[in-house]
Amino acid sequence: MRFATTEGFLNRSLVVVNRDIELRCGDDDVLVEVHASSVNPKDWKLNTNFSSLVPHIAGRAPNIIGDDLAGVVLECGKKVTAFSVGDQVYGMDMNWRTAACAERAIISQRMVARKPDKLSFGEAAAVPLAGLTALQALRLGNTQAGSKVLVIGASGGVGSFAVQIAKALGAAVTGVCSGKNQSLVLGLGAGSVIDYTQGDYRRETRDFDVVFDATSYETPQSCASLLQNDGFFVSTGGQATAYTGWATAKLLPGQHQAKIVMVKSNTADLDALRELIEAGKVRVVIDSEFSLGDIEQAYERSKSGRARGKIVINIHD
Numbered sequence: 001m002r003f004a005t006t007e008g009f010l011n012r013s014l015v016v017v018n019r020d021i022e023l024r025c026g027d028d029d030v031l032v033e034v035h036a037s038s039v040n041p042k043d044w045k046l047n048t049n050f051s052s053l054v055p056h057i058a059g060r061a062p063n064i065i066g067d068d069l070a071g072v073v074l075e076c077g078k079k080v081t082a083f084s085v086g087d088q089v090y091g092m093d094m095n096w097r098t099a100a101c102a103e104r105a106i107i108s109q110r111m112v113a114r115k116p117d118k119l120s121f122g123e124a125a126a127v128p129l130a131g132l133t134a135l136q137a138l139r140l141g142n143t144q145a146g147s148k149v150l151v152i153g154a155s156g157g158v159g160s161f162a163v164q165i166a167k168a169l170g171a172a173v174t175g176v177c178s179g180k181n182q183s184l185v186l187g188l189g190a191g192s193v194i195d196y197t198q199g200d201y202r203r204e205t206r207d208f209d210v211v212f213d214a215t216s217y218e219t220p221q222s223c224a225s226l227l228q229n230d231g232f233f234v235s236t237g238g239q240a241t242a243y244t245g246w247a248t249a250k251l252l253p254g255q256h257q258a259k260i261v262m263v264k265s266n267t268a269d270l271d272a273l274r275e276l277i278e279a280g281k282v283r284v285v286i287d288s289e290f291s292l293g294d295i296e297q298a299y300e301r302s303k304s305g306r307a308r309g310k311i312v313i314n315i316h317d
């Protein structure tokens with residue numbers, strides 16, 4: 001089976017290999033023929049650095065890259081009731097074993113759902129990690145009809161879902177993006193956009209109920225003037241500063257609530273995303289698509305920090 005893994009010691013490089021691997025379907029698992037996966041910044045932040053040695057040290061080698069998958073069920077564990085062989089599914093698991101950038105993968109039935117019919121496998125694989133993060137972050141911010149929501153990083157993988165989900169929840173959405181992405185973000189349903197390259201919008205006094213920082217660059221402190229009293233600052237926590245900002249806000253509580261979303265995969269939320277997609281309220285923005293053999297280029301595109309929407313890996317060329 002072909003899969004993407006890492007090799008080397010301190011400097012972990014990404015390689016695609018063709019090797020026989022025994023995949024054992026546990027009672028609660030499904031074995032999936034993976035048609036597509038997608039790249040998330042976590043993949044290159046964690047999967048190609050020193051921490052990716054852990055599965056090797058723990059005797060769980062090889063460490064196969066990737067969390068998001070879309071494909072067809074090949075086999076069901078004894079306790080699987082919700083899925084059958086031949087079902088088209090999508091989902092994600094951030095555990096080491098899921099290993100989505102591979103021709104076949106094992107995943108718990110609790111972390112997959114029926115794939116949205118209207119999406120290709122590539123589009124479906126772009127949804128789980130980023131879409132779930134956006135959905136769960138907006139919930140953490142108590143987003144509801146009438147909420148005023150600012151999405152920072154509105155053109156990225158997480159942000160492009162957040163704009164649309166907040167709008168679907170009935171919120172009034174403002175997106176922060178660069179000038180070249182303004183029409184994209186307005187097209188996703190933002191009522192207005194702020195071009196972050198044209199001055200420091202964070203110094204403005206605004207009255208947002210929720211500031212969702214999908215970029216992880218900001219802190220509750222840097223965005224304090226944007227929030228109304230009792231407002232929620234929610235970060236994706238992808239940078240160390242996001243944690244120091246969050247910890248400071250906890251130690252010295254002000255009038256804003258600071259949260260960091262830690263995405264969790266579950267069938268109910270994947271079903272909720274599918275319903276939004278099938279209702280035409282959420283579409284998938286694809287930045288680019290790569291074949292498994294070109295996964296290194298897909299990583300480079302993600303590392304550029306300039307992706308507009310999601311980067312897809314097609315497993316079967």
Ligand SMILES: NC(=O)c1ccc[n+]([C@@H]2O[C@H](COP(=O)([O-])OP(=O)(O)OC[C@H]3O[C@@H](n4cnc5c(N)ncnc54)[C@H](OP(=O)(O)O)[C@@H]3O)[C@@H](O)[C@H]2O)c1
Binds near residue numbers: 041178179261309
């Ligand atoms: N905690 C969790 O559970 C969790 C889950 C998912 C992701 N994350 C983290 O969340 C972060 C974002 O993930 P992602 O998949 O959305 O990343 P991404 O798709 O790579 O984000 C790229 C986008 O960010 C925009 N951007 C860059 N700098 C910006 C700025 N200063 N202001 C506004 N927009 C800016 C870029 O637009 P321009 O080209 O216009 O700048 C681009 O469209 C990562 O750090 C990731 O690790 C955490």
